[in-house]
Amino acid sequence: MEVKVEGEDEFANKSYEKICQDAFRNIGVRTSIDHTYLYCNPKEHVFIISVKIGQVSSPVKVGDIIQRGKDKLKITDEKYAPRLLTLLWDKYGKRVQQVSRLEIGLKLEEEEIEALSDLIVYDPREDLIARILDGIDRILPEGARVRSPIPSTSRITIIASENPIEEDWKKKAEEMVSVVGEHV
Amino acid sequence: MYKIMMFEGGVYKYTELKELIEDIGGFILQESIMQTETILHLAFPGEEEQEIRNKVKELGGKLQDLPLAGTEIMIVVPSLGKHHSVNPLCDIAEFLRRKGAITNIMGLARGVGKRIAQMTVQEKAIIEECDAAVFVFGDFKECIEEKMKLCEMIEVPYMIVGGPPDLELEHYVGGIGRVTDRMRRKKEIDTLQEMTVKLEGILAEKRKEMEEDPLAASPLFIKEMIEMIMPPKAGEELPLVIQLDGLRVKIGEEDEERIMDIEVGEKKLSAICEMKKSLYEGYLLKILPEAVTGGVF
Numbered sequence: 001m002e003v004k005v006e007g008e009d010e011f012a013n014k015s016y017e018k019i020c021q022d023a024f025r026n027i028g029v030r031t032s033i034d035h036t037y038l039y040c041n042p043k044e045h046v047f048i049i050s051v052k053i054g055q056v057s058s059p060v061k062v063g064d065i066i067q068r069g070k071d072k073l074k075i076t077d078e079k080y081a082p083r084l085l086t087l088l089w090d091k092y093g094k095r096v097q098q099v100s101r102l103e104i105g106l107k108l109e110e111e112e113i114e115a116l117s118d119l120i121v122y123d124p125r126e127d128l129i130a131r132i133l134d135g136i137d138r139i140l141p142e143g144a145r146v147r148s149p150i151p152s153t154s155r156i157t158i159i160a161s162e163n164p165i166e167e168d169w170k171k172k173a174e175e176m177v178s179v180v181g182e183h184v
Numbered sequence: 185m186y187k188i189m190m191f192e193g194g195v196y197k198y199t200e201l202k203e204l205i206e207d208i209g210g211f212i213l214q215e216s217i218m219q220t221e222t223i224l225h226l227a228f229p230g231e232e233e234q235e236i237r238n239k240v241k242e243l244g245g246k247l248q249d250l251p252l253a254g255t256e257i258m259i260v261v262p263s264l265g266k267h268h269s270v271n272p273l274c275d276i277a278e279f280l281r282r283k284g285a286i287t288n289i290m291g292l293a294r295g296v297g298k299r300i301a302q303m304t305v306q307e308k309a310i311i312e313e314c315d316a317a318v319f320v321f322g323d324f325k326e327c328i329e330e331k332m333k334l335c336e337m338i339e340v341p342y343m344i345v346g347g348p349p350d351l352e353l354e355h356y357v358g359g360i361g362r363v364t365d366r367m368r369r370k371k372e373i374d375t376l377q378e379m380t381v382k383l384e385g386i387l388a389e390k391r392k393e394m395e396e397d398p399l400a401a402s403p404l405f406i407k408e409m410i411e412m413i414m415p416p417k418a419g420e421e422l423p424l425v426i427q428l429d430g431l432r433v434k435i436g437e438e439d440e441e442r443i444m445d446i447e448v449g450e451k452k453l454s455a456i457c458e459m460k461k462s463l464y465e466g467y468l469l470k471i472l473p474e475a476v477t478g479g480v481f
Binding site for chain 1: 262263265266267296297298299300301322323324325326327347348349361362364365
């Protein structure tokens with residue numbers, strides 16, 4: 001992810017560059033973002049953030065996170081365990097049981113077990129926008145609570161301030177985003 | 185004047201050190217023993233330092249200076265949200281604690297923003313219960329300059345911590361803006377150290393003012409007297425917090441009268457202290473100057 005921060009204060013620019021990188025990494029969307037552009041103007045108290053969404057990682061399937069044994073599945077990535085169990089319980093009910101922390105016992109037909117591997121446990125596309133918005137919330141200063149989004153495809157742009165959003169800022173944001181968008 | 189230092193060492197003969205401290209008229213402020221590791225906060229008359237050092241050397245322990253010991257410090261951030269806590273808020277609090285201070289953390293209800301930042305009367309009163317306040321503001325010069333007005337209302341010594349390194353404000357330390365991970369790098373620790381030295385300077389001014397008009401009894405001595413009558417209950421953490429000019433006593437309403445009857449020298453505590461209920465926790469005992477109450481012995 002590339003980050004560009006524009007503002008008058010050199011220290012703040014550097015600091016916000018790191019905040020952008022860290023906030024998106026903590027949420028786990030850093031690899032799905034191509035470019036982040038942040039404009040800071042604390043004098044007028046306007047902050048504009050524009051995030052360009054890039055390639056999103058492919059959905060996680062059951063086969064990716066388990067090892068198959070006889071009538072048993074061993075979870076290899078515990079991060080997905082709750083989602084996996086919910087999926088299996090929804091689909092097969094009491095025929096699936098959690099034997100231990102990382103083991104799932106199955107009482108399924110052979111064909112059902114075969115089809116199991118292709119089930120999708122988690123699709124990062126599902127909650128990508130919500131997670132990016134969460135990241136933006138963590139980046140923008142807390143005082144800038146008045147928000148205004150600018151609609152565009154594959155890009156999330158938000159103007160934030162503690163004062164009512166002025167038309168000039170919206171125009172400026174649109175101009176800036178289109179200029180930045182062309183270069184990226 | 186008492187000097188406060190920290191002893192770190194094993195349990196081997198550490199009771200001898202405790203006895204020595206009591207013999208020379210000092211106090212044990214805090215004691216924690218974790219298996220074989222012993223940490224003691226010692227207060228003793230400054231002129232006896234060499235004797236203590238000799239004993240510590242004999243026991244094979246370490247003595248460390250605690251420049252902020254005996255003070256209660258409030259660390260104030262615009263909010264307790266993700267933007268300020270846990271970093272750098274807790275890093276600063278932890279660093280000050282390692283230097284001997286008792287720290288409290290406070291997030292303002294409406295402290296965020298530039299124009300909209302406010303501090304309520306109650307928040308101001310809570311901050312003023314402590315010996316000093318450290319305000320942690322963000323990265324922007326303009327916002328810090330604006331929020332400076334909030335700090336100016338405070339009547340206790342304060343310092344401001346923020347991002348821009350070259351701001352010309354009184355009692356300001358730069359280089360700690362918004363931080364996303366623990367402040368553990370050398371440069372960051374140096375900045376924290378710089379902040380501590382500055383805070384020490386601010387508190388030294390207050391100490392000097394107090395020396396000109398000395399208190400009726402030292403808060404350390406009063407703490408000892410209270411503990412003799414009302415020993416700390418099991419599992420209770422820091423029931424008595426020492427401040428520069430008094431104590432914070434964490435007791436219930438039922439013990440209010442009992443505590444004022446405690447004898448300090450020839451006088452009762454009620455004669456040398458003013459007591460009021462804290463807005464934050466427990467009761468505040470403010471020790472009156474000796475000039476007002478007369479000597480306790």
